[in-house]
Structures are given as structure tokens and as C-alpha cells.
Amino acid sequence: MLKRLLSHDSPRSHLLAMLLITVVLGLAFAPFIFPGVKALSVAAKVLVFIVLVASFDLLLGYTGIVSFAHTMFFGIGAYGIAIAATRLGAGWGAMLVGLGGALVVSLVLSFAVGLFSLRVRAIFFAMITLAVASAFQTLASQLSDITGGEDGLTFKLPELISPSFEFSDEPFLGVSLDGRLLCYYFLFVAAVVLVLAMLRIVNSPFGRVLQAIRENEFRAEAIGYRVVVYRTTAAVLSALFATLAGAMLAIWLRYNGPDTSLSFEIMVDVLLIVVIGGMGTIYGAVIGATLFVIAQSYLQDLLKLGSSAASDLPWLSALLSPDRWLLWLGVLFVLSVYYFPTGIVGRLRTRALG
Amino acid sequence: MLETKDLTIRFGGHVAVNAVSCAFAPGTLTAIVGPNGAGKTTYFNLISGQLKASAGTVSLDGKSLSGMSPSARTHAGLGRAFQLTNLFPNLTVLENVRLAVQATRAGAHRHGLNLWSIWSDHRALTRRADELLAQINLKAKEHATVASLPHGDQRKLEVALLMALEPKVFMFDEPTAGMNAAEAPVILDLIRQLKKDKSKTILLVEHKMDVVRELADRIIVLHNGTLVADGDPAEVIASPVVQEAYLGVAPKEAA
Amino acid sequence: QSGKDIRIAHIYSNTGPLEAYGKQTAIGFNLGLEYATEGTMTVNGRKIVVMEKDDQGKPDVAKSLLAAAYSDDKADLAVGTSSSGAALAMLPVAEEYKKLLVVEPAVADSITGDKWNKYIFRTARNSSQDAISNAVAQDKDGTSIVLLAQDNAFGRDGMTAFKESLKKAKVVGEEYLPPATTDFTAAAQRILDKFKGQGGRKVVYIVWAGAANPFKVSDLGLKSNGIEIAGGGNILPALVNYKPFPGMEGSIYYYFGIPKNPVNEWLVSNHYKKYKAPPDFFTAGGFAAATAIVTALKKTGGDTTTNKLISTMEGMSFETPKGKMTFRKEDHQAMQSMYHFKIKVDPAFAWGVPELVHEIKPEEMNIPIRNKR
Amino acid sequence: MKGMDFDWKPLLLVPVLALIALPLTGSFSTWLTLTIAGLAMGMIIFIIASGLTLVFGLMDVLNFGHGVFIALGAYMATTVLGGLSDWSTADALGRNLMALVPALVIAMVAAGALGLLFERFIVRPVYGQHLKQILITMGGMIIGEELIKVIWGPAQLPLLPPTAMAGTVFWLGAAIEKYRLFAVAVGLVVFGGMAWTLSRTKVGLLIRAGVQDREMVESLGYRIRRLFIGIFVVGSALAGLGGVMWGLFQQSVVPQIGAQVNVLLFIVIIIGGLGSTGGALIGALLVGLMANYSGFLLPKLALFSNILLMVGILLWRPQGVYPVANR
Amino acid sequence: MNLLELSGVHTHIGAYHILHGVDLAVPKGQLTMLLGRNGAGKTTTLRTVMGLWHASQGSVRFADKDITQMQTPQIAGLGIAYVPENMGIFADLTVKENMVLAARSAKNASQMDDARLKWIFKLFPAVEKFWNHPAGKLSGGQKQMLAVARAIVEPRELLIIDEPSKGLAPAIINNMIDAFDELKRSGVTILLVEQNINFAQRLGDTVAVMDNGRVVHSGSMAAFSADAQLQQSLLGLAL
Ligand SMILES: Nc1ncnc2c1ncn2[C@@H]1O[C@H](COP(=O)(O)OP(=O)(O)OP(=O)(O)O)[C@@H](O)[C@H]1O
Numbered sequence A: 001m002l003k004r005l006l007s008h009d010s011p012r013s014h015l016l017a018m019l020l021i022t023v024v025l026g027l028a029f030a031p032f033i034f035p036g037v038k039a040l041s042v043a044a045k046v047l048v049f050i051v052l053v054a055s056f057d058l059l060l061g062y063t064g065i066v067s068f069a070h071t072m073f074f075g076i077g078a079y080g081i082a083i084a085a086t087r088l089g090a091g092w093g094a095m096l097v098g099l100g101g102a103l104v105v106s107l108v109l110s111f112a113v114g115l116f117s118l119r120v121r122a123i124f125f126a127m128i129t130l131a132v133a134s135a136f137q138t139l140a141s142q143l144s145d146i147t148g149g150e151d152g153l154t155f156k157l158p159e160l161i162s163p164s165f166e167f168s169d170e171p172f173l174g175v176s177l178d179g180r181l182l183c184y185y186f187l188f189v190a191a192v193v194l195v196l197a198m199l200r201i202v203n204s205p206f207g208r209v210l211q212a213i214r215e216n217e218f219r220a221e222a223i224g225y226r227v228v229v230y231r232t233t234a235a236v237l238s239a240l241f242a243t244l245a246g247a248m249l250a251i252w253l254r255y256n257g258p259d260t261s262l263s264f265e266i267m268v269d270v271l272l273i274v275v276i277g278g279m280g281t282i283y284g285a286v287i288g289a290t291l292f293v294i295a296q297s298y299l300q301d302l303l304k305l306g307s308s309a310a311s312d313l314p315w316l317s318a319l320l321s322p323d324r325w326l327l328w329l330g331v332l333f334v335l336s337v338y339y340f341p342t343g344i345v346g347r348l349r350t351r352a353l354g
Numbered sequence B: 001m002l003e004t005k006d007l008t009i010r011f012g013g014h015v016a017v018n019a020v021s022c023a024f025a026p027g028t029l030t031a032i033v034g035p036n037g038a039g040k041t042t043y044f045n046l047i048s049g050q051l052k053a054s055a056g057t058v059s060l061d062g063k064s065l066s067g068m069s070p071s072a073r074t075h076a077g078l079g080r081a082f083q084l085t086n087l088f089p090n091l092t093v094l095e096n097v098r099l100a101v102q103a104t105r106a107g108a109h110r111h112g113l114n115l116w117s118i119w120s121d122h123r124a125l126t127r128r129a130d131e132l133l134a135q136i137n138l139k140a141k142e143h144a145t146v147a148s149l150p151h152g153d154q155r156k157l158e159v160a161l162l163m164a165l166e167p168k169v170f171m172f173d174e175p176t177a178g179m180n181a182a183e184a185p186v187i188l189d190l191i192r193q194l195k196k197d198k199s200k201t202i203l204l205v206e207h208k209m210d211v212v213r214e215l216a217d218r219i220i221v222l223h224n225g226t227l228v229a230d231g232d233p234a235e236v237i238a239s240p241v242v243q244e245a246y247l248g249v250a251p252k253e254a255a
Numbered sequence C: 001q002s003g004k005d006i007r008i009a010h011i012y013s014n015t016g017p018l019e020a021y022g023k024q025t026a027i028g029f030n031l032g033l034e035y036a037t038e039g040t041m042t043v044n045g046r047k048i049v050v051m052e053k054d055d056q057g058k059p060d061v062a063k064s065l066l067a068a069a070y071s072d073d074k075a076d077l078a079v080g081t082s083s084s085g086a087a088l089a090m091l092p093v094a095e096e097y098k099k100l101l102v103v104e105p106a107v108a109d110s111i112t113g114d115k116w117n118k119y120i121f122r123t124a125r126n127s128s129q130d131a132i133s134n135a136v137a138q139d140k141d142g143t144s145i146v147l148l149a150q151d152n153a154f155g156r157d158g159m160t161a162f163k164e165s166l167k168k169a170k171v172v173g174e175e176y177l178p179p180a181t182t183d184f185t186a187a188a189q190r191i192l193d194k195f196k197g198q199g200g201r202k203v204v205y206i207v208w209a210g211a212a213n214p215f216k217v218s219d220l221g222l223k224s225n226g227i228e229i230a231g232g233g234n235i236l237p238a239l240v241n242y243k244p245f246p247g248m249e250g251s252i253y254y255y256f257g258i259p260k261n262p263v264n265e266w267l268v269s270n271h272y273k274k275y276k277a278p279p280d281f282f283t284a285g286g287f288a289a290a291t292a293i294v295t296a297l298k299k300t301g302g303d304t305t306t307n308k309l310i311s312t313m314e315g316m317s318f319e320t321p322k323g324k325m326t327f328r329k330e331d332h333q334a335m336q337s338m339y340h341f342k343i344k345v346d347p348a349f350a351w352g353v354p355e356l357v358h359e360i361k362p363e364e365m366n367i368p369i370r371n372k373r
Numbered sequence D: 001m002k003g004m005d006f007d008w009k010p011l012l013l014v015p016v017l018a019l020i021a022l023p024l025t026g027s028f029s030t031w032l033t034l035t036i037a038g039l040a041m042g043m044i045i046f047i048i049a050s051g052l053t054l055v056f057g058l059m060d061v062l063n064f065g066h067g068v069f070i071a072l073g074a075y076m077a078t079t080v081l082g083g084l085s086d087w088s089t090a091d092a093l094g095r096n097l098m099a100l101v102p103a104l105v106i107a108m109v110a111a112g113a114l115g116l117l118f119e120r121f122i123v124r125p126v127y128g129q130h131l132k133q134i135l136i137t138m139g140g141m142i143i144g145e146e147l148i149k150v151i152w153g154p155a156q157l158p159l160l161p162p163t164a165m166a167g168t169v170f171w172l173g174a175a176i177e178k179y180r181l182f183a184v185a186v187g188l189v190v191f192g193g194m195a196w197t198l199s200r201t202k203v204g205l206l207i208r209a210g211v212q213d214r215e216m217v218e219s220l221g222y223r224i225r226r227l228f229i230g231i232f233v234v235g236s237a238l239a240g241l242g243g244v245m246w247g248l249f250q251q252s253v254v255p256q257i258g259a260q261v262n263v264l265l266f267i268v269i270i271i272g273g274l275g276s277t278g279g280a281l282i283g284a285l286l287v288g289l290m291a292n293y294s295g296f297l298l299p300k301l302a303l304f305s306n307i308l309l310m311v312g313i314l315l316w317r318p319q320g321v322y323p324v325a326n327r
Numbered sequence E: 001m002n003l004l005e006l007s008g009v010h011t012h013i014g015a016y017h018i019l020h021g022v023d024l025a026v027p028k029g030q031l032t033m034l035l036g037r038n039g040a041g042k043t044t045t046l047r048t049v050m051g052l053w054h055a056s057q058g059s060v061r062f063a064d065k066d067i068t069q070m071q072t073p074q075i076a077g078l079g080i081a082y083v084p085e086n087m088g089i090f091a092d093l094t095v096k097e098n099m100v101l102a103a104r105s106a107k108n109a110s111q112m113d114d115a116r117l118k119w120i121f122k123l124f125p126a127v128e129k130f131w132n133h134p135a136g137k138l139s140g141g142q143k144q145m146l147a148v149a150r151a152i153v154e155p156r157e158l159l160i161i162d163e164p165s166k167g168l169a170p171a172i173i174n175n176m177i178d179a180f181d182e183l184k185r186s187g188v189t190i191l192l193v194e195q196n197i198n199f200a201q202r203l204g205d206t207v208a209v210m211d212n213g214r215v216v217h218s219g220s221m222a223a224f225s226a227d228a229q230l231q232q233s234l235l236g237l238a239l
């Protein structure tokens, strides 16, 4: 049963399996284990990023397409919810309309991207998507009548999943049972379902062909696979999953703006997570997103401790100052490329073999 | 019956294959020989669709293949192994073969785009792949990645992928190049086996004349892209054009 | 009540593109508390505890930081933040938690306009105040003006308010450029075209924020055609670009040498003492936010109940480095003076020094009320 | 077989674009102003992009950290020019140059030295692996930017061109900033030097070969390691030079100065064709002109003019105008 | 005297132990054939000589210098030309550019030794014919010709070629045999890995046979050719 759920793609390493179980349990009981608004926000961000990164892995790790326009689809999902909720009000219908509209837009755009990816060389494609993504971001901040411009949109969602809704006055295990909690579990279920779906896709015959195309497109075509069809399908699927992740983000934040869902920074974070986690493994997305988002969210707090400990050494405390948290994030980038060339999952699996 | 009519390709001013018309019947093994750069590989590329012909047509059993993509031609029954090894380097040996098996099964389009069934349920595919690996003595290395195989094993795998496609037409491009005398017979045996099946058409590009002499039912000679000789092996080898253009000034080799 | 700490969350861009602004605000806020409590950091025996938080200039981060501050950290009230987008995202959080948020230094009109709720107070100036005071400085008979601004909410809102309050001068054209523009040649040419056939004094009024120097249009054919440049005040590093334009007029929110009052004197001398540099734009803003809060707390006797604070602060006046400010009852916007200046070149300073021409008192500006109560 | 004929068509792009714009702009002096400013702007862009042509175009290192060298160059210049402010604000060209030249040289040396470190610790482990290059160089960029904030502070710093280069000259009714003329001169020197080195020596060939098969180049007896280090350092130094030129043009620097132009530089190099100095120059000039023409005619479009330009060029030549490296 | 000498060389690739103590001597001025089954370790041996992989144990000496730990460019600089198994053609460069790179002392095409080029063109006509074409577009055999042509574009002391005859038409193989003869006469030492036993027998002076990462036989080619049984047992040849 479990095997079937995981599409027979078992973690293939005890340590990895244990890590995964820890992450899933941790996320499932996050509101109770880690009380507080901040912790819950971090957990929700982890959920969103797991889906987003896994969807990118579908494209990069399995299909070998390097695209910097992935956050574009993430943004479309987020804007779909945001614009619909702003225009149509805080109803379930509005959310569905927004989600549906976003999926359609993503479908069309990603179809074009998929077809285009075959026409030009890989680096060129990467650079073109980089330019397109930045143009899209500019566009989003220019169309301020629709998107709220650079300030973005703050909106309301149905009462049931808003923090102000309390469905029990009595806190349960010290946690107040409110709309925010419900919203979290809504995201949790969505993330589990989406990740399992992606796992299934990459382990289907389709997924294997994608890997073959990534390895040697020429030969894949020669043994009878229509590369165009496969690539385009993969691009569309991955865009749709990213759109869903974007919608999850907007639902959680009840805010969206260009920097929140479209920025190049997010794209780079996603890329880094895929690489630290382990490309072409989906599980890598789960582990990588969890570690990275937590590290990113608590780095400043950590540095605060560090710099007060190092207050005797002025230059060290300048470097350890929480203001310079990005410096350490950069160091994290460099070190993770140095020490996890095949990602955490790759590393654990090799260990399990050796 | 595989047929090419006036098949031609130009690269800029250079005519690499020049109006080659030829038919290949099932049950025969035709060797294609000619000097380096004569256009043999290019001729293969035109047949299997890797290159688009500047002029001329290719047809299989009367059905025109012109304009079809390489993958469509594979489904129509053409199979091809490459001169320079061309595999999926970071996948395992088994997966390489299994992918080829999958491509042929029950219409690859339907199967391939099946997003939902699970790979490991396809035991039949794995069984078939295993059989093929056993035939070429690579079963022991089935979980090794292709990139770590020595050159000779890669050549064998190249042939295994072709076998997995179970085509009507087999095209071998120097299948034993760089293989040593002890290993090459494994490949040659496979080709001999194939020859027994009279429904298969086999095309073989090969520079080793002893191999050609032993296996070929017929030889065609390409020179500067043009078909210059066609016929019975012994006759063709003895013909002056082959002696001079191909075997060179020292005809002792041919004897 | 007495004895329990008063917890204030201060959210600002300690990192990110607005880091420099955020740091000024933080310094100003802390100096302001020190001044207002006379160094005791207590009000009515209750100690003031400031929790500084970095929103990195990101609205989503700002939003969750504020929620965490109100609930996890039990903040009684909050101050923030540098970016308008982030501040806008924070507004509904204050409403959800029913706690006070003092907005400083975000300028977007909609913060005290249509996105406003009753928990929001703003010590910072808003775009209208900026624009209207500049209009007052430019509004002369026989002047024709072309507007040049960034093509975003900041630029367009500012220009709209500016235009609305001009009485005598005439706007003959508007230019909105991509915010990332670095080459202003094309803009200069378009501006030249717009002035064709105009007599009298010709002025290009510029609203710009960012690294590029839009004043370069002057060199690209405007100066030689007798067209002047004008713009509002800015932070000190940006005032360097004003140096080649002695005599240029505009209005500024704060320049340390302008206001003459004890608060400002205290600020300038203490800032020099601590940081060997004069206080800047956002230092004054942070300072004002602090004095506003302490003034209110003193009035409530240290009571931090939200409704009590709101009713106290509505209409409340307080002392700041810019003189007296008053929270307008209707939209909780602090009414304050702006300064009509003229640039003077002083070799002692790297920047063009704005000299006071006239203090534009709140009464002189008709700042529209844009919220719906 | 005969050698390839020189491909002159791309050379026409620049004049053709200028001619198309002529009737649209209406007045000749406007057109002239826009054209000269655009070409000069293109030259500045070329200077910044020149280092990246080497590093990305030829060496195939997707260096997203290129901006750090730009920023470092610009910040070094603020320090040097700040220190020599007496000379740079004097009203004499000679004195001005005595301040500016050291600023340029020190900026190049500093950026080159940083390049050496960058190559050793950031780029070396990831030659040939694009994805990892993107990540690790992004990491390097973030680190560099943060260190700049530690040293020079996060605030914007002014960087004014020396007095003799401030202001405008007039020619046929067109206003031309003096600084742009200086930039054109510097750009031509950089272009000439690079074009000469790459066409007259084996350096260009060796790098292209080294990217394809490093082991083979070493087997032929060349120390490709050293060459790669050298090229990387030169590329970084050119970026430093570009940083000073760009900073002086903007008249101020912020720590993000490099990151802001990254995408633009990639566009220029793709338009030019990977590895081509001439192509990069054409690309840069086109970008400069296009920005000014579209900024005058349709300011809204100016935002997207680069992308439209790139797409248009790639539709015509999918490899860019003068592809040298075939990737 | 031996120009190249390997003694007790062990080489690891990653975690795999590939060479288990190779002893190989290449006498100066002679042509040595290195034979062996697929996977015996021939390519690995050549790569170890070139410093592309480093021996973990044992020593490699060239012209009485220990080159075991030297870097590849240094080793090549001592006067060794090497053609790898995959030919190492720079596909994006033209044939001419490929040749210019191989000619270390020439800055550009015009500085190459004309007479020597003429000689090469005669041996490998394709090199001349496709002089200005991208090398990647050549046919398999033409690439092989270019690879060998590159190795002999300038005089070198030692020529190491991994399977020179692979994919070549008989006429070209004949040319190549003549070329090697000529080179030998001019004093060049040659080490070839070869599968084509005819080719090997016609050219070789000495022979070494590898199996399982060791040299299991070495001696004169004449003796080896004469001993069918030895060939059978070492190479699995059924003659
Ligand atoms: N990169 C690698 N990783 C792991 N094993 C390798 C690698 N390269 C070679 N090997 C192994 O080393 C052994 C020797 O290989 P080598 O290529 O030297 O053989 P060879 O004698 O040249 O064979 P061939 O005649 O097929 O070229 C083989 O078993 C091969 O699998």
C-alpha cells in the first residue's frame, strides 16, 4: 500500500527514509509541536516550496530543461487567487475562478515555452527565459490597475480559512482552533497529494522517457520517442504544478506582489534547493525545501546569537551581524555546491549502496 | 522491401549522397562499403530520418517514409545502430535496453504518454531486456552505468538497443569497430542469427573485408556519394573500382 | 499595570534594497525614545522594550513578522516599515489583532487612504504632502511645467497630487519613465518637444527614487534651452546630485540644518556625537514615531489598551525634530510642516545645501482626506 | 576548399536601425542627439559586457557573479576619486586624468585580484556544469555584495565624473555629454585590444578547444589551467573597468549596481553570438540605440525593447549574429 | 634503451582499482604494439602515461625522467603526442584550427611547416579537402585521420595512439602503415593500442599484451606472430 502510494520509488536509504518520515510528521503536527505564528508561517512556506521545487525538478531534473521562467507560473497561480479575490470578493467561487483562470493561462504559456525549448540551444533557452521572466515581472508591476503594481494586492478569503474564524473557543493542546489552523491543514493535504502525484508521474513510463531525453535527446528520438511531445507535456505539467504552488502561497499569505512570487531571488532559491536536495529525485525537493526554508527563516536569529557571542572581535561580529545574513546564505550556496555535488538524496543513496 | 530513389543530400556545395537508388529485399544482408567520407553514414541518416534529403525518396514496403520524423520511421520498422556510440550515458545498462523495449511495445505513444501506470509493473519489459542482455554477455553488468563501460561493451550495448526495437530493417554502422577479436564474434553471431530470419532486411557498413566477405549476400559500393558498384560480393571486391578507390594501391589485402 | 514592560515591535528593512533607509529609521526611533523618556526608557514605571525585526523589504515577510510580533512576542503596538508595499501588506494584520501600528516611513497615500483601518497611524509624510508642498514651492505665475517621474505608483500618485494643487503655473506635459531608466537622453528630447512654443519660465519637475540621476536631463539640451530643473528634497547622498544646480527650488521633508527647535538641536548634536555625521531624512522620521508613541503613553499613564491609545492619539499633538505634528482625527495622518528650500553650494559639504526659503505650515497645505470611515 | 567569406550583413544592423529611426523621430537634431547618445551608451554597455564575452561567451562559465566585479570596480573608484578629489574636481583635463587613470587602474587591479580568488574558490570546481555555475556564482555574488556593504556601507554613494568630463558639447544642434565621448574612446581601446588578441593569437582557439575537451588541449601540451585563470582575471578586470565607467555614467553607485545590469549583459552577448567580440559590440550598440529610440518614440515599450530586440535577432540568426563558440 | 618505461603501475579510477601493477617498456626508435581484450586496461595505461589519471603506485619514466606525478601539459611538452580513444577532435573548430592547435610552435596556419603539411595531405587527403570545415561534420573515418594527422603535425619523440585503424578504409590503413614506417625511420618511437591484428603484425617491432590490468606478455612481434598458440591463449584469437 505504502509502496503503491510512493509509486514503488522507495527512498533506497534508511537514513533518507527516516529523514522523510521526520519531515512529514513534523509538518503534520507542526502547529502542536512548534507553537506560534512564526513557526506556523515557516511550516506553511515549507509546504509551498516543496510543491514548487518538486514541480521544477520535474522540468530540470527529469527533463533537463533549464528554465528561469518557472517563478512566472508560480506568480500566475498566486496572482490568479489574488486578483480573483480582490475583484470577486472573499468567496470559494472566486478562489476557484482564480485558480482555474491561472491554470489556463499557465497552460497556454507553458505550451509555448515547451515548444520553444526545442528550437534553440539550452543556454540560449535559459537566457531567454531569464529575460522573459524579468519582463513578466516588470509587466506585473506595470499593470497596477489589475495587479496592484509594486505594492501588490492584499485580499480577504472565505471566513473559514481566515485567522479571525474560530471554530472552538477552547484551545486544543494549547493551540487555538482557528481558520489559520484549518488553512494550514488544507495546504498540508494539498502538498501531500501533489507530491505523490508528481512522484507517480516521474515513475511512470512517461517519466522514464523524460530521463532518456535528458540524457540523449537524439537517441531517444531515434528509438522511437517523439521528443517534442514529451518535452512539451513535461513543461506544461511542471508549470501547472507550479501554478498550484503559487495558489497555495497566495491562500496562505492573503497577499501577493511581484517580489513575493515573481522575483529572481525565488527562482535562485528554487534552483539551489533542487541542487542541494538532489536533482531528479522529487524526495530531494522535500528534504531540500525543508532544510533551506528553515535555515533561511532562522538564519538571522542564529546570527544574533553568534554576533553577541563574538562581540569581543569587532570584525567578526560585523560579519556575524544579523544584517549580513545574506552573506551566510551566499556561503551556504557555495558550500552546498562543494559538498553536495549529487545532492543530499544522492549522497545518502550512495552511502546506502557503499 | 526498403527502397531509396534518387536519394540526395547536399551540404553547401558538397554532395554527400548523390542520387542513390537502391532496393533492399528481406532475407538479404547487404554490405555497404566505400572509402572514408564516401557517404555511407550519411546514407543511413537519410534513410532513418536523422537528415532531411535534398531530393529523392525513401519507402518501406511501398509506403513512403519521406517527411516522417526519425521516431515515426522507427515505428514504421526501421532500426539503426550508430557508428559513434550514442547511448544514455548516465542510465544503467538495463534501463538503456528497457527504454528501447518500451518504445516498441503496444504503440509507444500510448504507453509513453501514460503518466499514471507504474514503471515497475511492466515486468514484461524487464524480462525482455534481460533476455537481450544475456545474448550479448552483458547481464553481469546490468546495473553499471553506461559511462563506466569500456568501449567494447558500449559497442555491444549499441547493438542490443537495435535488437530491442525488433525492426523489419536492421542498419549496422561498423558494429565491431574498436572491438577485439575475442569479443567481435558475439556481435557477428547475433547478425548471423538475424540472417536466418528471412523476413528481416539487414544493411551493414563495415571496413573489415573479412567480415564483409563472410556475411554479405550482396555488396554495394559508395564513392563520393555515388553508387558505383552493386552485386555479388566476390565480383564487387574484384572489380577495379573497389580495388583502386577503396582497397588502395596495395591490392594484396583483397586477395 | 505598572511594572509590566511596554513591548514595541519595530519592523524595518534592516537588509534588502532599502537597508540604508531602514537603518536611519531605527537610529532615529531609538534616539527618539531616549529623548522622549529623558533617557529612562520607562513611562510611568513601565519599561519600554523594543523588538527590532527585519522585513528585508518584502511584503510577505513584513506581514508574517507583524503577526508573529503581536501574537508570539505579545507586542503592545508596532512601528513600521520602510517599503510602502510591505506597509500596505501589514495593515490588515493590525486590524486582525486589533493592535496599533504606527506607519513610518512608508509614504503611499493609500495607507491612510482607501487601505486604512482605525488601528493605523502614520507619522511619516504621505505622497500628497510631498507633492502639495512642492507645488506650493513651484506655483508661480507664468511658469510652465513638465513633470518627469518614474512609471510606478510612487511617481504617478505624486504627480497627480502635485498637479491638483497647482493654481497659477501650467502643466504642459508629463513624462513617465521605466523605474530602471539610466539613460535620460530620450526623455530630454521628449521634454524639449513638450516645451516647444512655451514662453515664460520653464521648469521640469522631477520625482525620482533610485540610483540613476535624472537631473542629467539638464545637461542633455535643457539647460541650453533655458529650462530649469526642480525636485523635492532627498537623502544626503542624493543631494550630491543637486550641487550643480545652485538656486534650484523645491520642498523637503527634513534637512538637519533647517528646523530650529530644541528637539532638532538635541537630535543633531546627539547624532553627531554618536555617529560622527548629521541625521538624515529617515532619522527624523523614526524620531517622530518614537515621540508620538511616548507622548501617547504618557497621556494614558502607561496604559497600552488599544482603544485607549486610539482615542488618545486621535487629534494628539507631539513634538518632533520638525516641530509640532498632529494626528488628524479623520485618517490618523500626522499633519506637519514641510520646507521650501533653495540649493546653495557650500564647499564644506559634499552635497548641495538646501537653504530654507519658507516653512510651509500644515495650514498652508490642503491635504485631502482619502479614507472612507 | 576556399575560406569563408566575411559575413558583413550584421554590420548593417546598426546603420539600418538608425535609418529606420530617422523618419520616425521627426527632427534631425533630435535624431542625431538620440543616435550619438545611443551609440555612446552602447559603447559603455560594451565595456561592461566585454569581460563577460570572455568568461561566458568563450570560457562557457555562466557567471552570474560577474556583477560583483562591476560593483567592486565602481566602489574602488569612489574611494580613489574621493581621495584624489582635489585633482578630479580641478578644472584641468590633465589633472583630471591624473585622478581618473589611477582610479581605472586600481579598479581593474582590484577586480582582477578578486577574479583570481573567484576562479580558485568559486568557479574551478564547476567548469562545464552550468547549473552549478549559476548557483555557486550567485552565491559568490551575494557574498561579494554583502562584503561591499560591510566595507562601504549599504547606502548609495555619489561618483561624479571629473570636471572636464562633466557637461555637454553641441554639434549640429545635438547635445552630447562629454563623458560619453570619453567612454567611446575607452570602448574603442578595449574593443581593439580584445579583437587583436583573439584574432592574432591562439588564445581564442585554445579557450574554445579547452571548453570542448580540456584533457585533449592539455594532451597537446598547453597549460589550459593557467590560461583559464588568466582569461578569468582579465574578464574580471574588464568588468571592474566597466563598473567604473557605468558608475561614472550613473553618477552614483549602490551595492546592487552589478546585479542590475546582469540580464542586460547576457542579452548583449546572446545577440552578439557567444564568444564574439565584434558581435558583442554590435549587440551593445543595438541595445543602446534601441533604448534611446524606443524611449523617445514609445516610452512604455522601452521596458521590453531589449527582449524584443533579442527575439528578433534570434529569429533571424538563432545563434546570434557572429557565433564563435558553437554551443 | 627504453624511451618509456612503466614499472609496477597501479591506477584507480574513483573507487575502482583498474591497473594492478603494469610493467611496460617501449624501446627507443621502435614501434610497440599494446594488445588485449576489451576492458583489459590499455586505454587506462595510456591515460596514466599522459598524466590524465595518476598512478597510485609504481613509476612512469620517459627519457630517463620520472613523469609519474607530472601534469599532462608538462608531459606532452617533453615531446609526446597522444591520440585518445575518442579521438579528441574539437568539433566546433575547423580542421585547420585543429591542426594549428596541435602545432605548438606555430602561431597561425601560415607558420606551419609546409613540406610536412604536404606530406600529411598526401597521407590523409580528407584533411586537405575539408581544411576550412568544422571538424565535427567529418565522417567517422575522416575524424580518425584528422586525429592522427594532428599527432604528427610536428616532429615528436614519442607517438601514442589509441586504436589508430579504427573505422578506416583499407586504403587509408595502408597509407598509415607507410606513414608509421616513415616516422620510424626518422627516429620516432611509437606506441599503439590496436585491435586489428593484421595491422599490428605488419607494423610492430615489439608487442605487449594486457589482461586484467596487467601486462601478461611482452616480447618481439616476430616471435609473437609465429606463436599461434600464444595468440590464442592471450587474445582468444582463433586463427
Ligand atoms: N570512468 C570509469 N569509471 C569506472 N570504471 C572505468 C572507467 N573507465 C574505465 N573503467 C573500467 O576500467 C577497465 C579498463 O578500461 P580500459 O578503457 O582501459 O580498457 P581497454 O583495454 O582500453 O578496452 P577497449 O579495448 O574496450 O577500449 C574496464 O573494466 C572499465 O570498465
Ligand SMILES: Nc1ncnc2c1ncn2[C@@H]1O[C@H](COP(=O)(O)OP(=O)(O)OP(=O)(O)O)[C@@H](O)[C@H]1O
Residues within 6 Å of the ligand: B011, B014, B016, B034, B035, B036, B037, B038, B039, B040, B041, B042, B043, B083, E130, E137, E138, E139, E140, E141, E142, E167
Ligand atoms: N552535417 C554535415 N555537414 C556537412 N558535411 C557533412 C555532414 N555530415 C557529413 N558530411 C560530409 O559528408 C561526407 C560523407 O560523410 P559520411 O559520414 O556519410 O561518410 P562515411 O561514408 O560514413 O565515412 P566513414 O567510413 O569514415 O564513416 C563527408 O565528407 C562528411 O564530411
Ligand SMILES: [Mg+2]
Residues within 6 Å of the ligand: B040, B041, B042, B083, B173, E139, E140, E141
Ligand atoms: Mg560512417
Ligand SMILES: [Mg+2]
Residues within 6 Å of the ligand: B151, E042, E043, E044, E085, E162
Ligand atoms: Mg580502450
